[in-house]
Amino acid sequence: MKFFLDTANLEQIRKAASWDVLDGVTTNPTLVAKEGREHRDLIEEIGRIVSGPISVETTSLDADGMVAEAGQFVDWAPNVVVKVPMTPEGLRAVATLKARGVRTNVTLVFTPMQALLAAKAGAYFVSPFAGRLDDIGHVGMDVVREAVEILRSYDYETQVLAASLRGPLHVLEAARVGVDIVTMPFATMEMMFKHPLTDQGIERFLADWRRLQDALKAKRTTNRS
Numbered sequence: 156m157k158f159f160l161d162t163a164n165l166e167q168i169r170k171a172a173s174w175d176v177l178d179g180v181t182t183n184p185t186l187v188a189k190e191g192r193e194h195r196d197l198i199e200e201i202g203r204i205v206s207g208p209i210s211v212e213t214t215s216l217d218a219d220g221m222v223a224e225a226g227q228f229v230d231w232a233p234n235v236v237v238k239v240p241m242t243p244e245g246l247r248a249v250a251t252l253k254a255r256g257v258r259t260n261v262t263l264v265f266t267p268m269q270a271l272l273a274a275k276a277g278a279y280f281v282s283p284f285a286g287r288l289d290d291i292g293h294v295g296m297d298v299v300r301e302a303v304e305i306l307r308s309y310d311y312e313t314q315v316l317a318a319s320l321r322g323p324l325h326v327l328e329a330a331r332v333g334v335d336i337v338t339m340p341f342a343t344m345e346m347m348f349k350h351p352l353t354d355q356g357i358e359r360f361l362a363d364w365r366r367l368q369d370a371l372k373a374k375r376t377t378n379r380s
């Protein structure tokens with residue numbers, strides 16, 4: 156199972172990369188807009204930090220526009236995966252890009268049928284959005300699970316990338332349904348490392364260790380005198 160970071164923030168990407176658990180990055184226009192920098196500069200910089208796939212999203216609505224944007228993105232970093240929306244035009248772009256050897260990520264997927272269509276078109280990744288479905292009262296993870304089941308039962312090579320995850324419990328559920336990849340905000344990845352009993356345990360072990368060292372030191376001093 157691969158862990159991607161859903162951000163365009165360089166500081167967060169650098170930090171997660173230093174933990175050696177980062178397999179890739181996903182970006183979208185909203186995440187890029189938050190950074191207030193030129194798209195190209197940002198992706199080139201991310202490409203210098205991360206060797207795994209970096210999803211870069213198109214903003215055209217027609218297939219030709221998406222393909223033209225993809226042509227630029229792939230020059231920015233060798234590991235770019237072109238993100239296109241789950242529309243008929245998006246899937247036309249997927250087919251064209253696949254024929255040119257460019258990997259794609261079909262985004263804004265909210266039903267298992269959309270995931271199946273993306274796989275049929277030849278998407279490299281398909282991104283069902285769990286959190287945004289939860290936000291409107293659906294069980295987002297059901298769509299992720301059904302997408303995994305359907306794609307596996309037909310042996311599609313398309314990898315299911317669980318997106319729009321809101322916290323460690325989403326990551327856990329995605330792991331239990333057997334997704335290939337999860338993409339998560341930095342705060343979620345950071346939270347996954349944490350447990351109060353881990354912190355307390357370290358504190359207690361160190362306190363006991365210090366007590367032993369002090370006792371041994373005192374014993375040595377007594378023996379010497």
Ligand code: G3P
Nearest residue numbers: 161183286287318319320
């Ligand atoms: O990048 C796609 C997806 O993960 C967006 O998540 O939190 O905006 O629903 P969110």
